[in-house]
Amino acid sequence: MTQYISVAADDRIEARNGIIKLHGAAGFEGMRRAGRLAAQILDALAPHVVPGVATEEIDAIVQRMMVDAGAVPATLGYRGYSRSCCTSINHVVCHGIPGEKLLKDGDIVNIDVTPILDGWHGDTSRMFAVGDVPLKAQRLVEVTHECLMLGIAQARPGNRLGDISNAIQTHAEKHRYSVVRDFCGHGLGRLFHDSPEVIHAGQPGTGPELKPGMFFTIEPMVNIGRLDVKMLDDGWTAVTRDRSLSAQFEHSIGITEEGCEIFTLSPKGFDKPPYI
Ligand code: MF3
Ligand code: CO
Ligand code: CO
Numbered sequence: 001m002t003q004y005i006s007v008a009a010d011d012r013i014e015a016r017n018g019i020i021k022l023h024g025a026a027g028f029e030g031m032r033r034a035g036r037l038a039a040q041i042l043d044a045l046a047p048h049v050v051p052g053v054a055t056e057e058i059d060a061i062v063q064r065m066m067v068d069a070g071a072v073p074a075t076l077g078y079r080g081y082s083r084s085c086c087t088s089i090n091h092v093v094c095h096g097i098p099g100e101k102l103l104k105d106g107d108i109v110n111i112d113v114t115p116i117l118d119g120w121h122g123d124t125s126r127m128f129a130v131g132d133v134p135l136k137a138q139r140l141v142e143v144t145h146e147c148l149m150l151g152i153a154q155a156r157p158g159n160r161l162g163d164i165s166n167a168i169q170t171h172a173e174k175h176r177y178s179v180v181r182d183f184c185g186h187g188l189g190r191l192f193h194d195s196p197e198v199i200h201a202g203q204p205g206t207g208p209e210l211k212p213g214m215f216f217t218i219e220p221m222v223n224i225g226r227l228d229v230k231m232l233d234d235g236w237t238a239v240t241r242d243r244s245l246s247a248q249f250e251h252s253i254g255i256t257e258e259g260c261e262i263f264t265l266s267p268k269g270f271d272k273p274p275y276i
Contacts, residue, residue: 002196002208013190020187020195022213027120027189028254028261031215034071034122035252035263037115041065042126043268046275049128051105055087059098062113071115074123074192081236086112086125093221093229093238093246094183105131108141110248114192121188123217124264125250129273136224137245138273143175144222144247145272151200151218155253155260159210165202168220180221180246182229182238187216188252210255219250 003019009026023031041062048061063084066073073084081097088096088110089103096110103109112125127141147168154163172179185198196208200220225244232239240246249272252263268275 004211006213015191018195020208020211020214021189022211023189023215023254024213027213027215030118030120031122031189031252031254031263032261034115034117034120035124036122036267037066037069037071037117038113038122038124038252039264039266041113041115042111042124043266043270043275045111046128046270049103049109049111049130051103051131053103055089055096055098055101055103058087058111059083059085062111066115069115069117071117074114074116074121078192084113086110088112088246088248090245091240091243093180093223093240094248095236095238097234097236103130106133106137107131108133108137108245108247112248112250119190121190121192121252122264123188123192123250123252125219125248126270127247127249127273128275140177140222140224140245140247141273143172143177144220145249147171147220147222148218148249148251151220152251152253152260152262155210155218155255157210157212157255157257160205160207161196161198161210162202162206163204164218165199165207166204168218169201172220172222177222177224178227180223180227180229183221185217185219185250187214189215212255212257214255215252217250217252219248221246221248
């Protein structure tokens, strides 16, 4: 049995314990502000994601923008992670660590940011195209974004998490892509990673029922090749075992009475590349 608990914005922050939190109006306002900042940061990165730029330069921009906005990077110091964003290039599925590596023409890269603003976490990621990207990669990026938005279209009271999972999986597999199973979306709010787990492949009508006030991310990772993932020795970077290209988009959403609110929509309409 899924358990839910109504929480107020100033309640003590309880660790993830399997109980799904239902937030009120103040929570929505907090997430709206944190989510907007996260989306604005990704918007501002667009002109910087070009051939020859080191991923650590992007990380520095992300960190500065968060600090300037009075926010804290949630990933900095998170379980030993020491950067302000994740940069996952080509066959990197997620959690690529910014470093000296230079972006090159034809790369696709996911940039994932999570500012904590007034205690609320806005978690979002997008794909960026570096220079001229092969059609095959453009298509993957396009379909992965469609997967996210089709999942979000299922996010309304009365539906279940499995309805979201199934919409994503069905669309990805229709294009003969595979959905990564090793990582999932997550509840969030005043915690970064909270219940429930949001899996991106599954059966309709299964899993916890969606209720107004639930906050969670949807963040499907879709591979051109097989779904299998391998961890690199740095303990963070996940890559496709067959080295096929992988793409991901992530939004943070809140379930409302009518459907859902997307907290991390791009103010500039930069939903998917090209960002012009
Ligand atoms: N932002 C990622 C997510 O979507 C988590 C990154 S954790 C890190 O949940 F430590 F790898 F940065
Ligand atoms: Co997330
Ligand atoms: Co994220």
